[in-house]
Amino acid sequence: MRGKRLGRAFFRRDPIELAPLLLHKVLVHGECAGRIVEVEAYREDDEASHSYRGRTARNGTMFGPPGLLYVYFSYGMHWCANVVCGEEGRGAAVLLRALEPMIGLELMRERRGRPLRDRDLCSGPGKLTHALGVDGSLDGHDLARGDGPALVDDGTAPPARPGCSPRIGISKAVARPWRFFVEGNPHVSRAPRSTQGMTPRAAHDLP
DNA sequence: TGTGCGATTACG
């Protein structure tokens, strides 16, 4: 994987600004790598965010410095990975929802344990962590330095016009269109794979 | 100390 590891300054932004910038960056872990094609922004003043009611045992990592990996256990079965962002102590993060597999597809298929098409390997937040071997032991890992998982810029620019839609699987703040994805990419987790004419700017005025 | 439910997935 040729490219440069993203440093802490890159992550020191509002999640709604950072989220579309993460599209086309590459998540690297061990022998596997995949290009980010779908993310969701979660702000601290956002009822759908784990950080909305302040720091707890589960979400402590969200309040750490930007660039930490926040990994939590979902539905008693799956791990989900986020990138902590904004100033330290804020409680903002971007959820990684789908990757386009690039390297280590056979290992991904082996981990996932099913005869899957490429597009089924990492097309969901629980799927991508499983495929890349990311679990709770990596909660709090610093993506900005050292070994282990990294976010890499391989020179591919983010999409000029990312898709934008409401976030998936939440029951609060459902109208906020803070899910961003690579329009038309087959590795995106699920419909809508095309934008609904929403813009993140408009979202700031939504309940 | 009890319990409802979730930033999901896979299968019928």
Add this chain to the structure above:
DNA sequence: GTAATCGCACAC
């Protein structure tokens, strides 16, 4: 459409 599966957050 819905079972699986369990830790967390908050009510009691």
